[in-house]
Amino acid sequence: MEELQVHLRLEDKLAIVDLSGDVTSFAEKKLLAAYDKAVAQKVKCLVFNFSSVNYVNSAGMSILITLLTRSQKQGVALRAFGLSPHFQKIFDMVGLLKYIPHFTNEAEARASCGW
Amino acid sequence: MPRKRRVKPPGVISRSENQGEVRLSLPSCIGYEKIAMEAAAAMARMMGFSISRVEDLRTAVSETCINAMEHGNKLNAANRVEVLIRPGPQSLMVQVFDNGTGFESSMHSAPHLEKKIRGEEDPRGWGLFLIKHLVDHLEFKTMPKLGHVATLTMTL
Numbered sequence: 001m002e003e004l005q006v007h008l009r010l011e012d013k014l015a016i017v018d019l020s021g022d023v024t025s026f027a028e029k030k031l032l033a034a035y036d037k038a039v040a041q042k043v044k045c046l047v048f049n050f051s052s053v054n055y056v057n058s059a060g061m062s063i064l065i066t067l068l069t070r071s072q073k074q075g076v077a078l079r080a081f082g083l084s085p086h087f088q089k090i091f092d093m094v095g096l097l098k099y100i101p102h103f104t105n106e107a108e109a110r111a112s113c114g115w
Numbered sequence: 116m117p118r119k120r121r122v123k124p125p126g127v128i129s130r131s132e133n134q135g136e137v138r139l140s141l142p143s144c145i146g147y148e149k150i151a152m153e154a155a156a157a158m159a160r161m162m163g164f165s166i167s168r169v170e171d172l173r174t175a176v177s178e179t180c181i182n183a184m185e186h187g188n189k190l191n192a193a194n195r196v197e198v199l200i201r202p203g204p205q206s207l208m209v210q211v212f213d214n215g216t217g218f219e220s221s222m223h224s225a226p227h228l229e230k231k232i233r234g235e236e237d238p239r240g241w242g243l244f245l246i247k248h249l250v251d252h253l254e255f256k257t258m259p260k261l262g263h264v265a266t267l268t269m270t271l
Contacts, residue, residue, distance in 0.1 A: 059181070062239040065238035069233070084170075094245075
């Protein structure tokens with residue numbers, strides 16, 4: 001089932017991951033592949049754009065946790081913007097916002113990376 | 116003079132009605148939970164729940180159905196997950212039935228994010244945690260030979 005479109009914008013030390021669709025168990029392959037591609041390009045900050053995401057379920061959040069495990073080992077910072085108020089609440093409930101800080105827009109998320 | 120018939124505003128369910136019950140039968144395939152999720156959300160909107168409560172219900176119903184498919188019916192597509200959406204005068208009840216015997220006790224313990232990040236716990240296992248925190252009342256019941264039912268209630 002194709003539920004999520006992932007577009008990677010690679011820049012020097014920074015990558016924006018534009019997501020469109022649903023973040024569920026079906027998104028795992030694409031999300032891990034985008035992360036691996038960014039890390040292979042020596043990216044140090046990965047910003048997820050959730051502006052076009054309609055739905056994130058618990059399996060989708062577990063993929064983000066898997067990415068957190070990898071990113072902490074590899075010294076890559078994770079950031080996010082564009083989550084709906086509901087999913088900001090859910091991410092906060094789970095504790096994810098502590099490790100993947102959420103910003104109002106792309107400019108603020110980029111600025112938080114230091115580039 | 117002919118009596119004027121009282122007309123309900125479109126999309127509003129009278130609180131005195133109890134015939135608005137909706138039943139769904141889903142195969143135990145991940146993805147189909149969205150059908151129940153959207154049906155429950157539509158009912159909640161018609162009853163006048165706020166947008167944030169509707170969103171809470173969407174996530175709770177979705178996670179309950181996923182649990183029923185995965186843990187109750189072991190993702191056997193032939194085993195159906197039955198969903199009953201029942202609007203009441205002051206509340207909305209959603210029941211999710213599966214063929215299982217209920218949750219393992221490990222599923223009831225609170226997930227620990229840091230342990231999951233460190234790889235000491237499976238990164239999955241958030242469903243029950245979310246359901247508990249998003250609905251007003253949650254109840255599980257195992258019926259011998261009949262299966263398991265999760266009952267979610269949201270109060271207006």
